[in-house]
Amino acid sequence: MSGEPEVAHTPEEDTEEEEIKSSYKPPPEKTIEEILAADQEDESLRKYKEALLGQAQAGAVIVEPDDPRKVIVKKLALCVVGRDDVELDLTGDLTDLKKQVFVIKEGVQYRIRIDFIVQREIVHGLKYVQKTYRLGVPVPVDKMTHMVGSYPPKTEIQSYTTPPEDAPSGMMARGSYSVNSLFTDDDKNVHLQWEWSFEIKKDWKD
Structure with a gap:
């Protein structure tokens, strides 16, 4: 896919940007003690931090010691709805997928669930991108980006389920599709990238 076209800035725009930068005043610095004290007074923030940290408060959580990744x-x-989940194992040879x-089935409403493990430390801004x-x-017919969120390390498998999507319907929509999936984060770490396939049919057994 081609990138966004470059936008030329006029001297006036550059001046405005400099004025905005020069007018920005950073907030006063606080000591760590002051920040912690403020957190203690904010009940909702304190509970959020406790929930996010979870087991990490007790020390490093390592589920698979031989795997250096933070997200598996x-x-x-x-x-x-009404059917058994169809699953792909992402721990083996990804070329077999x-x-x-x-x-x-055309027109059916479906969701995609991703199961993963977070270990060693908190991960921020996880994203699921699908083309x-x-x-x-040669060009994608659909692209979606879902913000998964920040997750603490846990010994249990954690999951993210996408909002419901409607499969296309009609004779022109039926056929074979390939999907490029990417699990990444705000720091652009690629935790896993894989390809898989599906076929839209008139009915489940056609």
Whole structure:
């Protein structure tokens, strides 16, 4: 996909930007003690920090010692109400995923669930990015970015489920699709990138 076109700045715009920068006054610095004291007085912030830290308060949480990653993506699941979840194991050879083709009934509402482990330290700003390509079409027909959020390290598997999506319907929508999925964060760390496939059919068994 092509990047955003460059925008030329006029001298007037540059002057305005400099004025904005020069008028900015940073807040007064606080000592760590003052910040902690303020947090203690703010009940909602204190509870948020306790919930975010979770088990991390007791020390480093390491679930898989031989894996240096902070985020280990375990599984992708296609979730449809009234049907068993269809799952992809993301811990093995990712090149085999293309051989496992999900079948999606046209027009059905579905969600995607990602199961993952966070270990060693808190991760901030996790994102799930998905680009969908129609077979034979070089540009994506759909792209979605979901803000997953910040997660503390835990011994248990944690999950994120996307909002419901409607599968396209009609004869023109039926066919094979490939998906490029990316689990990343605000620091642009790529925790996992994988490709998988699905096929839209008139019915589940067609």
